[in-house]
Amino acid sequence: MPNDTCHCILLRKASRKVSSYYDEALAPLGVNIGQFSLLRNINRLAPISLTDLAVQVELDRSTVGRNAKVLERMGLVAIGHGEDQREAMLTVAPKGAAILKQGAPLWDSVQDDIEARLGAEKTRQLQELLAAL
């Protein structure tokens, strides 16, 4: 039964499990790791259009649009218009900036935990392998 060794299934399992680590750490802020990461990217690139952001985070544009809308409902992100009337320009709202600030140490702690558990060498291997896939 080669099913236990399917690279895809193992990746998905690991992805779910690791996501839950970050999600738990960020739970007090009411955001999950996907939302927090998207918020960070918007902050880093703001003002940015949905399409450009989708390219940056390597997700489908419609996915980014829906996720951004959730952040907007939460009051963390503002969705305005660029010169081009078609463009939805994203910026971080004050409330979002607060979340970024409060979330940073929480994120750090999970990241550090994982690296401590793996050790420096394996952490490097992991990053390298994930990039190589």
Added chain:
Amino acid sequence: MPNDTCHCILLRKASRKVSSYYDEALAPLGVNIGQFSLLRNINRLAPISLTDLAVQVELDRSTVGRNAKVLERMGLVAIGHGEDQREAMLTVAPKGAAILKQGAPLWDSVQDDIEARLGAEKTRQLQELLAAL
């Protein structure tokens, strides 16, 4: 910006990308890697209840239930009842067995491609790391 090094985001990206490799290979059969893998597990463990299958594949029971229902609609899986009237017992239908047979070489080819690209040593590392997370 430590965002590019977030283990979680990198894992999710890798997971999406690698899933798409398998999905493309299996597309001619009309199933994706999640469905194919679930079908394999049902075949290996049949007859098995939803709850037990969920434990095996490390997914939420309701998720397995919904996914199984899709396979049932496709005619690949039969959902019957065990002695305990509450139990939904899963077995592979003939059509599902055919998919398993046809899919095996397609799955092998993606799996081999990935291992060839990484090399034996890194493939081992990958499996080890994913298990360690």
Added chain:
DNA sequence: GCATGGAGCGGGTATATACCCGCGGTTCGA
């Protein structure tokens, strides 16, 4: 000036995934 093509988005649809709740069937103790 206007038609045509292309770009940006929203929404529809489908699966993936999780959590929680309620219904109904089982079992076991009193």
Added chain:
DNA sequence: TCGAACCGCGGGTATATACCCGCTCCATGC
């Protein structure tokens, strides 16, 4: 034997994710 605890599921809800379609707006060629 009969109610209470317990177990298995389905369904509701929410996000994550992708693909496709249609609408609107822009830019360019004529």
